[in-house]
Amino acid sequence: MAKIISIVNHKGGVGKTTSSVNIAASLSLMGYKVLGVDMDPQAHFSILSSQIRDYGEEVVGNLMLKRRTFDQVVQKSTTYEFLPSSKEMTRLEKEISFSVSPVKALAHAFTKAKVSELYDFVIIDCPPALGTLTLNALNACQYVVSSFTPEPLTWAGFTDMFTTINAVAEYDNPTLKYAGVFFTKYHPNMRNREAHAIADVVRQTEGEQAFTTYIRSDLNLQKMLLQKRSVLEFAPESNAAIDYKNLTDELLEKIN
Numbered sequence: 001m002a003k004i005i006s007i008v009n010h011k012g013g014v015g016k017t018t019s020s021v022n023i024a025a026s027l028s029l030m031g032y033k034v035l036g037v038d039m040d041p042q043a044h045f046s047i048l049s050s051q052i053r054d055y056g057e058e059v060v061g062n063l064m065l066k067r068r069t070f071d072q073v074v075q076k077s078t079t080y081e082f083l084p085s086s087k088e089m090t091r092l093e094k095e096i097s098f099s100v101s102p103v104k105a106l107a108h109a110f111t112k113a114k115v116s117e118l119y120d121f122v123i124i125d126c127p128p129a130l131g132t133l134t135l136n137a138l139n140a141c142q143y144v145v146s147s148f149t150p151e152p153l154t155w156a157g158f159t160d161m162f163t164t165i166n167a168v169a170e171y172d173n174p175t176l177k178y179a180g181v182f183f184t185k186y187h188p189n190m191r192n193r194e195a196h197a198i199a200d201v202v203r204q205t206e207g208e209q210a211f212t213t214y215i216r217s218d219l220n221l222q223k224m225l226l227q228k229r230s231v232l233e234f235a236p237e238s239n240a241a242i243d244y245k246n247l248t249d250e251l252l253e254k255i256n
């Protein structure tokens with residue numbers, strides 16, 4: 001049965017998509033069958049995963065609205081399969097929110113397509129918001145993981161996210177578990193004192209929920225846009241590739 005993991009933080013630019021791509025690729029390279037799901041109308045996960053620039057209507061939102069089948073929408077990257085997004089998802093999100101299954105449409109689509117039997121892992125990249133698309137991800141998964149850049153404003157909104165996760169776990173998806181938070185764009189030797197202070201607060205507050213692996217700042221991650229594949233494939237010796245492999249190992253320990 002597939003383990004389904006959402007990467008969530010409603011703060012923008014904290015490394016959700018970069019991490020989703022590299023964790024999905026890392027699991028695939030370990031031999032697991034992996035499905036990525038792009039829930040963000042910005043479609044960055046899709047853009048980083050293939051040469052196709054715009055998936056138009058052939059997106060996960062139309063699968064959720066039952067206007068496309070799983071086989072019509074699913075795509076292949078160099079390592080994993082994925083359900084793409086496009087800017088059309090902004091409009092489709094509104095339609096989903098007025099449909100009969102406003103927060104369970106993705107879960108129903110997974111059930112119908114037998115996703116749990118077809119894959120070992122599903123990695124859902126969420127938009128920087130706690131709206132209908134993120135709520136669908138939270139209702140379709142068993143685990144939530146957050147990426148976090150050690151900045152004051154990222155921490156400021158963090159508790160709102162837990163309110164939402166707890167509400168979904170209490171009322172809608174009792175299988176939902178918080179698997180933890182990891183730091184991105186982080187280096188313990190950096191000079192920025194604020195960042196260290198925030199990282200310490202998060203570690204103290206989150207306790208065992210904080211991953212010991214952190215993702216260092218690495219410009220190789222910004223080359224993914226040209227490469228259209230994970231850093232593990234085009235720069236396997238880089239800090240980023242090493243960190244994402246370690247992070248994936250730690251994630252497997254946490255959820256097994």
Ligand SMILES: Nc1ncnc2c1ncn2[C@@H]1O[C@H](COP(=O)(O)OP(=O)(O)OP(=O)(O)O)[C@@H](O)[C@H]1O
Nearest residue numbers: 012013014015016017018128185216217218221222
């Ligand atoms: N460890 C890192 N080192 C250097 N740059 C990074 C690192 N992680 C991410 N980036 C860069 O930071 C930017 C934001 O990352 P990313 O798109 O993964 O964040 P996000 O949380 O998905 O953003 P959004 O909320 O807009 O979807 C990107 O340009 C990415 O290449």
Ligand SMILES: [Mg+2]
Nearest residue numbers: 016017040044
């Ligand atoms: Mg993103």
